[in-house]
Amino acid sequence: MIDTVSIATRPVRPAIAGALRRLPEYLMIWVPLLLSALHLVSFSLWTIWISFTPSTLVPVSGWVGLRNYTAVAASRNWQIAFDNLLLFGSAFVLLSVVTGLVLAILLDQRIRGENLLRSIFLYPLAVSFVVTGTVWSWLLSPGIGIQKLVHDLGWTSFKFDWLIDRDMAIWTIVIAAIWQSSGFAMALFLAGLRSVDADIIKAAQIDGAGPIRIYRRVILPTLWPITITVIVVQLQFAISAFDLVRALTNGGPGIATQLPALVVYDLMFQRSLLGRGAAAAVLMLLILLAVLLPYAAWRYVQRRRAIHA
Amino acid sequence: MRDRTFAPSRISIYLIVLLIAAAWLTPLVVVVLNSLRTNEEIAQASMIGWPKHWAWSNYATAWSGFCVAETCAGIRPYMLNSAFITIPATIFSTMLGAIAGYAVSLWRFRGDTWIYGIVTLGLFLPQQMRLLPWTIVLRDIGLINTLTGLVLIHTIQGLSFTTLFCRNYYAAVPHELIRAARIDGAGFFRIFWRIILPLSAPILIVTVIWQFTHIWNEFLYGVTFTSGQQQPVTAALIALSAAVADIPQHGVQSAAVIIAALPTLLIYLLGGRYFVRGLTAGAVK
């Protein structure tokens, strides 16, 4: 995601006739982009506004100050959700990057049936979150899933009951999410591996470097920008994994696997507390900004460097 | 990398890859097997099992038999609804995203960085948060309970992704190419049409795959902004999952899941190769 420097010249201030001639292109560029930006900005502002109102079933005007925020922050649901987001977010992003990278490196070893294998790792992306959540809940429920299967096969002391274990249940979401999304990470990494200059590798081989050393010293460093992309995409996935969590654990056992997106939806629509739900949504956006701002800063630095290079 | 082999560890590499692939296939295998077991058989045994009697009728029921309230037409009409939403929304969001990405990367204009930044941030704005604002917008423009409304939502929301990926892809196009064309007097659209679009197949395939699967699998907006006969396929799938007061229809549900996933699975199977190629060609920058 490094910006290349645009050397296209900015159009000189156009004459009116020129502007008219250019109208279609301006429309085509600006209308969709503006609509998209406008909906994001206005929806966010609207949500911020609602978070300060006493809205319950439907949006109403009014002012309750920070009461919605204090109520959300004080609720056990939100506290658990916040902790879970830190754990789930970091574990999922890290593990899916690792899984994707490992899969990509394995597929890059000139193995037979690469097309088929790639399809196998990619197909979960085609499946909806609800289906993923449901199917994994079948597999991971100890009473009906993998544990029962193994017991029935004779190994009765086998235990795989994370789904009903309050401390481990969040990891079942990590498993399902990795299954579904690391194919995308793999595709990105594979693309990166394929675009590494073959000459550099040849040169390293001539220098007598072994395969592991080549990966560590020559290839992996070039994947850094891709890794950032993967992290961003996976982060987006982590946030939108709402349906998956709802179908897999629905926040349980108890309320052990609550996540902010779940709390937002639950407050807004299930508990009919729009104001509080909006406050939770704003808090969630703030968390996101806390993650994204460093990334934006990093890009800014990169761009400056590129310009001055 | 293709020109190197790791001689000693080939077998272990195959072993690991096959093992992971087996793990990745497990959920699919379980669903396929369940799609061939009767509801009763699953209810009385467990979720993982070999079919006792091959219940092929599950597929017939799923396709055109089961009832969603009064409508006993299976999943078929809902598949069609989903297609009516997904196909236009995918085309519009991809085309507009391609033009926007082209404009932002090669045709820099005042304020482009800002607007591009905001549009990209849209990737991270949770869907649930946008539900009510969309309700208000659709009400005000009179598109509630129309498929057009859903196409509009998915087009505008999809722009975040398509613009991001197209912009990154086009950033790798040599600017000299554009400059030369402009000196020759070619305008914005002419350059896009003649130079950019022919180069775009890989990235367009990526965005089409991405948009198609996301819109096809969407549920929340699909049930809120449609009514009765217009609902998308995900609504019909949910209708099959356990109601509190009913026996879960796991057999038919599994068959319906497979049928409903066929379009997206096919797109991945056919497009998977281009997916990686499209990403290789520049989208990952």
Place this chain on the structure above:
Amino acid sequence: MPITTTRRRLLAGSAAALALPAFARAQGAVKPRLTAISQWSAGSDGAAITALGKKFEEKGGVWQHSPVPGFTTEMMNKLRAQIMAGDPPACSQLKGPEIAAWSKIAPTVNLDDLVAAVGYEKVVAPDLARLHKPGGKWIALPLQIYSTNMLFLSKRAMDKAKAGKIPVTWTDFNDLAEKMKAGGVTYPIANGGTRPDDGQKFEAALAGISPASYRAAIMNLDEKALKGPEVGAAFAQVRKIADWMDPNVGAQHFSTNLKRFVDGDMGMMIMGGWAQGVLRNAGFKFDDFIIAPGPSDNTKPVFLLNADAFIFWQRKEPDLQAGQTLMAQLVMDPAIQTMYSQITGSIPVRTDVDLSGEGWSDGQRRTAAALKDAIASNQAVLSLAHNMAQENGMTAAMIDVITEYVKNKTIKPEQAVTRLAEAVEGAR
């Protein structure tokens, strides 16, 4: 306006209609039409609503039902969107205190005259009636009733425990569970672990220990009652129930256990009356199990009411208004209620329907008898777990505490009492 129009329709058949000739005749001429939103789409729920629609059409109406599959939340999203768009359905599914809450955001139809015309109020449980007439006017009509605390006993498990008597009090229940355990029943309790399932265990326990305390603590949110000893005792009973369950059940649907329940590997289940239909649809026989009212320490049946209902939204269109009148008449009709309940396995809202005939199961008859007894002894209370006792926000806050308690065995009953009181405070 609908107040007058419904009255007009009522009067239309009588001589008084002559006073309003033009309008009444115009209205009599329109074909009744009903737009409806519900989540009932699959299984017996879907079959029942479809049958109701058929009846509506038989009476000359146009039935336009729009099912919203999935959770109640999605149905409400749809309803909210329609209301915000100024286009509410003529009638929609809604239940419990949500009826009062939603009636504040859009005008509803006053059904008082229609209700009075058939003397409906006399045959509906008083607590139930109250929910459907917030502000003293009927705006919604209950459709069918379930009890959420029916006791299902596995015949085979009873044989293993060498027990023949149906437990009446919680002490009987606990004794039987111990006997089952000793007799080789692996898990005496066969419940599932979803949020409502956990909530049902608690409400069955508290209402069975003391209906008065349940009414005060759960329905009226009385602070003293919430911290009272009965609530603590109920949590202690819930812990016993949880300990007798298969820990592997997790958050699964109760139907996961039905096979083991019928086989006698599991013994008892505290579940809504709908479980009977589920058992039947899963291919099990009525001989395999016994249905009885849930344990009650004062030995008189306690009935935890769960009722589905329709709320009627104001519409200007004459055909929709005619449709609302027809729908209201149908929903209150004993024959329709019989048809509906026989499909879903519930019991009719009307307490004057005779269940001795064919088409009713013993379980339904026992449930209906329990309801009558419970009303007589003022022990018919509203279910918390199924959103009858409190608005959804309060319900969810309370169920949070209960489900966490069921799943986390390190929480002591006293702690749970404190947490429940805190949750109520936080959600007020």
